Amino acid sequence: MAYDQRQFPRMKITEQAVAVNDRGLQLGKVKEVGAGGMMITAVSQEALMLMPVGRKMRINVIEPGTKTTTPLSVEVLYVRDDNVGVKFSTPEPER
Helix, strand or coil, X not given: CCCCCCCCCEEECCCCCEEEECCCCEEEEEEEEECCEEEEEECCHHHHHXXXXXXXXXXXXXXXXXXXXXXXXXXXXXXXXXXXXXXXXXXXXXX
16 A cells, blocks of 8 residues: 655646746646645657656746636656656756
């Protein structure tokens, strides 16, 4: 039996929600969101290459049905197959 070590419960979101990077490239579908982070299922190998473990990045989560865009700063925690786990982080200062 697997033990769930999550600090916060996961919330399901609409199946249409997608994550895009700051250049507008679709990274993948947002699968689960919790208080500490979320999982993105990468849309392609190119998208996976843009999300290596440790990368800090700004993304937008877009919900087409509601036309809502949410900007987020995240850090990649893990990559398993085509699933990428990210935690929410503090934005990097502008240079």
